[in-house]
Amino acid sequence: MLLKSFFILGMAALIAFYGYCLYLSVNPKVSNSYRLYYLEKISSSPHTSSYNYKPGEKIITSRSDSNPHYLSKGWSKPEGDCTWSNSKDAHLLFFIDSQIPTDLEMIVKVQGFVNPKHPKQTVDIYINNIFMETWVFISAEAIEKRLLIPRKILATNDLLSITIINKDRTSLRKLELSDDKRRLGICLHWLQINSKLANDVSDHCNRFRNRLRST
Amino acid sequence: MNYKSALTLMKDTRIQSTLSLFYILLAFLLSRLVIIITGYLGQALFLATNHDQTILDLFCKWDCGWYMPLIQNGYDMIPQGHENKDAANWAFFPAFPLASRFTSIFFSIPYLTAAYLVSNISFLFALIFFYKYTALTLSKQQTIFATYLFAFFPYSFYFSIPYTEGLFTLLLIAVFYFSATNRWLLAGIAAALLSATRNIGVFIIFPMLIIAIQQFGFRKLLRLEADSIKAIFAILIAPLGLFLYMFFLYLHVGDPLAFSHVQVAWGHKISNPLKYLTRGLLSFDWPAAYLASFAIASIICGILLLKIKRYSEGIMTLIFVLIPASAGVASPRYCVVAFPIYIYLALIVKSTKLQYIMLAIAIILNSFLVLAWITAKNFMV
Numbered sequence: 001m002l003l004k005s006f007f008i009l010g011m012a013a014l015i016a017f018y019g020y021c022l023y024l025s026v027n028p029k030v031s032n033s034y035r036l037y038y039l040e041k042i043s044s045s046p047h048t049s050s051y052n053y054k055p056g057e058k059i060i061t062s063r064s065d066s067n068p069h070y071l072s073k074g075w076s077k078p079e080g081d082c083t084w085s086n087s088k089d090a091h092l093l094f095f096i097d098s099q100i101p102t103d104l105e106m107i108v109k110v111q112g113f114v115n116p117k118h119p120k121q122t123v124d125i126y127i128n129n130i131f132m133e134t135w136v137f138i139s140a141e142a143i144e145k146r147l148l149i150p151r152k153i154l155a156t157n158d159l160l161s162i163t164i165i166n167k168d169r170t171s172l173r174k175l176e177l178s179d180d181k182r183r184l185g186i187c188l189h190w191l192q193i194n195s196k197l198a199n200d201v202s203d204h205c206n207r208f209r210n211r212l213r214s215t
Numbered sequence: 216m217n218y219k220s221a222l223t224l225m226k227d228t229r230i231q232s233t234l235s236l237f238y239i240l241l242a243f244l245l246s247r248l249v250i251i252i253t254g255y256l257g258q259a260l261f262l263a264t265n266h267d268q269t270i271l272d273l274f275c276k277w278d279c280g281w282y283m284p285l286i287q288n289g290y291d292m293i294p295q296g297h298e299n300k301d302a303a304n305w306a307f308f309p310a311f312p313l314a315s316r317f318t319s320i321f322f323s324i325p326y327l328t329a330a331y332l333v334s335n336i337s338f339l340f341a342l343i344f345f346y347k348y349t350a351l352t353l354s355k356q357q358t359i360f361a362t363y364l365f366a367f368f369p370y371s372f373y374f375s376i377p378y379t380e381g382l383f384t385l386l387l388i389a390v391f392y393f394s395a396t397n398r399w400l401l402a403g404i405a406a407a408l409l410s411a412t413r414n415i416g417v418f419i420i421f422p423m424l425i426i427a428i429q430q431f432g433f434r435k436l437l438r439l440e441a442d443s444i445k446a447i448f449a450i451l452i453a454p455l456g457l458f459l460y461m462f463f464l465y466l467h468v469g470d471p472l473a474f475s476h477v478q479v480a481w482g483h484k485i486s487n488p489l490k491y492l493t494r495g496l497l498s499f500d501w502p503a504a505y506l507a508s509f510a511i512a513s514i515i516c517g518i519l520l521l522k523i524k525r526y527s528e529g530i531m532t533l534i535f536v537l538i539p540a541s542a543g544v545a546s547p548r549y550c551v552v553a554f555p556i557y558i559y560l561a562l563i564v565k566s567t568k569l570q571y572i573m574l575a576i577a578i579i580l581n582s583f584l585v586l587a588w589i590t591a592k593n594f595m596v
Contacts, residue, residue, distance in 0.1 A: 007444045014451050021458045021471055029469040037301065038476035046294050046301045 032095070032159045036072070042091040042161070043072045053094035053160075053193065055104065060190045070094060071188070074164075082111065082142070082187035085166055090185065092162040094193065096154060103196040104149040106162070109189035112137025117175045118168070123186055126163040128153050135186075142189050148196070160193070235350075238359050239342045246366035247335070247375055249578055253585040261590050271327050273589050274376045278307070279330075282377050286312045286319070286326045290467055294477065302480035305473040309460055310412040311379045327377065334381035338374040341385035342366060348392040349558055360570045361561035369580040370551045372588065383412045384552045390419055391527070391554075394426040394449070397442070403449030411456025414474060415549075418534045420453045422527035429526075478542065488540035495545060502594035506545040510536050513550040516559050523562070528555030 028039070033051075036043035043051070051070065059070055061083040074090030075083050096104070112121030114137050121137040127149055135145060154160060166185025172178040254270055262268070275283070281296075285304045296302030311333065319329035345365055349358045365371070373380040386409040393402035406423060409416035427436055427446040436443045461471035470476060492514075495507030517532030532553040539549040550556070564570055588595050 004439065004441070004444055007448045008439070011448055011451050014455065017462075018454065018458050021461045021465070024465045025461065025471040028465070028471065031469075034468075034470065038470070038473070038479060041479065045299060 032157070036093060036159070036161070041073070042163075043093055044069070051093045051095045053096050055096060055100065055193055055195045058190055058192045061188050062190075070191075075188075076182060076184075082189045084113070084182065084187045085164055085169070085185040086182040088166060088169070090164045090166065092164075092191070094160040094162075095158045096160050096193070097158065100151070100154065100195055103151045104154070104160075104193050105196050106147045106149055106191065106193050108145050108147075108191045109142050110135075110145055111140060111142040111187045111189070113169065113184040113186065114138060114140045115175070115177070117177065118170055120168060121185065122167040124165040124167065126165070128157070128159065128161050129163070137186070142187070149193070235346055236343070239339075239346050239362060242363050242366040243339050243342055246363075246371060249367070249582060250372045250375060250585055253582040254589055257586040257589045261586065271331055274372075275327060276588065276591055277595075279377045281307055282312060282315075282330060283326060286315045286330060290463075292467075294480065297480050299480070301477075303473070303477050305464060305468065305477050306481070308379070308411055308413050308416075308456075308474070309463070310408055310456065311382050314382060315377070330377035331375070334377060335375050337381035337385040341374070341381065341388055344385065344388040344392050345554055345557075348388055348395065349561070351392075351395060353558065353561060356567075357561045357565075360564070360574075361557045363574055364560060364577060365554060365557045367574055367577045367581060368551060368557065369577060369584055370547045371581055372585050373548045373551060378548070379413050380548060380552055383409065383416065384554065386412060386416070387419070387531075387552060388554055390423065390453075391426075391531075394423055394446075394527075397430065399427075399445040399449040403452040406449065406453035407455040409456065410454050411460055414457070415535060415538055417454045417457045418538065419531070420450050421534065422531040423450045423453060425527040425530060483542040483544065485541055486543060488537045491543055492540055492545060503545075505594065506547065509547040509550055510540055510545040513553060513556060516556045517553070520555055520559055523559075525555065525558075528558065532556060 028035075030039070033043065033046055037046035051072075053070070061071065061078055062081045063078045070092055071083060072091045072093045074085055074087035076086045077083070112123075112135075114121050119138060123135050123137075125132045125135060125147060127147075130153060132147060132149075137143075149160070164186065166183075169183040169185040171183045172180040174183075251270060254273055258268065258270075258273055262273075281304055285307055290305060291303040294301050294303035296304075311330075314333045315326060315330040318324070318333050319326045322329065322332075324332070342362060342365065346358060346362050349361050353361065374384060375381065386405045389405040390402050390409060393399070393405060402423065406416075406419045409419055423446075427443070427450065431440075431443040431446065436447065439447060460474070464473045465471040467473075492507045492510055495503040496511060498504055498507075513532060513536045517529050517536065520526075520529030520532060522529075532555050535553045536550055539546065560573070564573060584595070
């Protein structure tokens with residue numbers, strides 16, 4: 001009887017320990033860079049330094065002048081003036097100081113994969129896994145888009161993860177236009193993230209300057 | 216039985232045991248000698264520039280390069296391996312590196328020598344346990360043949376190099392032997408060590424469960440009676456090695472599943488194993504087709520073991536081949552630890568002449584593979 005109690009107690013202890021380890025497995029305590037690379041598999045390197053970003057820095061993604069390391073997963077190599085997204089979800093990663101006191105604004109110059117045979121391109125934009133808005137492209141021309149990033153998204157985390165879900169991606173091969181098999185979504189020309197306060201001050205200064213000129 | 220006949224039986228058993236031990240030692244020494252001689256010959260013939268390398272350095276390739284720093288310095292804090300600096304030694308389970316480190320400290324010998332010692336001593340004991348386990352169900356002649364096949368089989372050199380195969384096979388066979396002879400606590404300890412040797416080791420719970428059901432019946436097992444409770448306890452203790460390592464990884468890296476997540480650095484992704492093996496077999500790439508055919512032959516062996524109602528052995532063979540294949544790995548080194556394959560071959564090959572032919576072919580193939588290993592041919596990885 002004593003032996004049986006001992007075994008049952010031992011088994012209960014083992015099950016409790018296994019349960020605790022499984023709990024730790026679903027709640028790992030890891031760095032952002034670790035999580036992005038090994039768990040979420042959206043970054044191209046487990047080392048963070050390449051994603052450090054200072055607001056105001058303009059990221060140009062053309063062949064001649066590119067910062068491709070921010071374009072972590074789901075992008076082709078830069079070609080011509082821009083870089084194409086070529087998978088269902090394309091990711092951009094930035095480490096920004098979470099102590100920035102204002103909202104941020106992302107400005108991008110982007111074009112959709114649109115042509116007479118494929119007249120519309122729709123993409124959903126997520127910031128840190130929160131849906132922000134949908135962009136619809138009906139022309140192949142590159143346009144400037146602006147997106148407000150509320151400060152609270154960065155409040156607890158230095159990470160700014162931008163996910164672009166390409167809803168209408170298709171390939172030139174499928175459209176019988178060339179042999180290119182890549183299923184393209186959007187082509188990113190450049191991107192800049194600014195502190196909203198800096199933008200506001202700059203807008204205010206411009207308005208003041210214009211008023212002075214007119215008087 | 217009177218005293219005199221009991222004494223005669225004891226004497227007979229002792230002679231039998233001594234003879235068996237002689238057969239096993241001979242199998243071990245001869246098979247290892249063939250590997251060492253082939254290694255020296257290969258070095259002399261094919262590695263003209265590496266004559267100053269010792270035989271120990273010669274066999275230390277690929278994963279051995281991961282094990283040696285691990286034995287010496289322990290687990291990485293941050294990933295630094297491979298070109299992308301994303302590989303870390305968390306992928307390598309701790310039992311073998313720990314055993315090698317303790318052996319090195321205890322005998323005051325270099326880490327590499329200690330690692331070889333652990334592998335070879337483990338393999339010698341693996342042969343002993345294999346003989347004892349096989350003798351439970353096979354005739355003496357079949358048991359000896361199976362033991363020699365095990366020792367000389369292609370890829371059996373893995374049991375003697377600083378890889379986990381030697382230790383893993385010892386623990387695996389020990390689990391089967393102790394479970395089959397109703398020594399469940401010893402089986403549980405061996406199983407816990409097995410799950411700390413390689414990630415796949417935790418799947419030993421399935422064959423253990425089958426053996427327990429065969430021994431006690433499903434109802435008795437659930438009733439937790441005096442005998443059956445030990446079996447349940449042993450099955451429950453089996454994953455302890457894995458979970459302790461997970462707990463260590465949580466303290467060390469913050470992620471208990473780091474050993475699995477870091478596999479991305481080696482390009483391993485979970486996929487359908489049968490699809491992977493079929494694609495490999497039908498490809499025009501000969502190493503892929505060869506590796507896939509080795510794995511498929513092992514799967515067929517596993518199915519045939521199930522057909523002859525050796526369920527625990529059949530399931531184990533299937534698990535040990537299919538799970539690595541599901542991660543896109545069809546290395547024969549994962550198949551050669553599936554020891555029931557040798558038992559099955561000993562069961563079907565009854566002609567002595569054929570047995571000798573098979574052993575001769577095994578020796579030739581293993582020698583060829585040793586040469587491929589020391590000359591670092593890619594299909595050996």
